[in-house]
Amino acid sequence: MATRRIISTEKTILDRDDDDISSAVPGQESSSTAPAVPMDVILKLLAFTFAMVVVPIGSYFLTVNTIFKGNSTYAGALAAIMANVVLVGYVIVAMNEDQSEQLEAKKKGAKKE
Template identity: 90%
Template sequence: MATRRIISTEKTILDKDDDDISSPVAGQQQSSNTAPAVPMDVILKLLAFTFAMVVVPIGSYFLSVNTFFKGNSTYAGGLAAVMANVVLVGYVIVAMNEDQSDQLEAKKKAGKKE
């Protein structure tokens, strides 16, 4: 079985890939983008809904177990589960509306350019 020796001046596949990435093409400057990948308002909405997902079900359980359900923890637990689902559905609705507003803004910008 014969093996092939790599000549020191010959570039391997890995060397070729590194050269392609590191050198700018035909003298073009590549600017780095330091903007965050996710807008701040999206992060704040996620944090708010995360906080609500923790506080609302637990709070509804402890508020309702003695006030509405007179010590019956089964019903209070059911209410807590329903409230967790309400928060989750609220997040999905907000996320869908945000996605649709982004698409509408993109269509408006495309319409103005033409």
């Protein structure tokens, strides 16, 4: 069996830390510690997640005895419709946010020229 002998002064890739790797590549800056996803995006996702749980269940229990007089089929159908309304609302907000980012990028590109 042939094995590779590691010299004690030689560092393996496992022994290197971020400073050794970044200093090995000239011209590369250290990585940013900024979050990958902006906070407003996380808050929108949490708000729509909360709405996705509360709105259908709330609409079911609010309408089953008041509007539909105990008919749970109609109340369940309304809850399903309300879940779809929340879902479509999230898609619309996400698409508008994506379009606004593209417009900002175009404006920045036009100002540089």
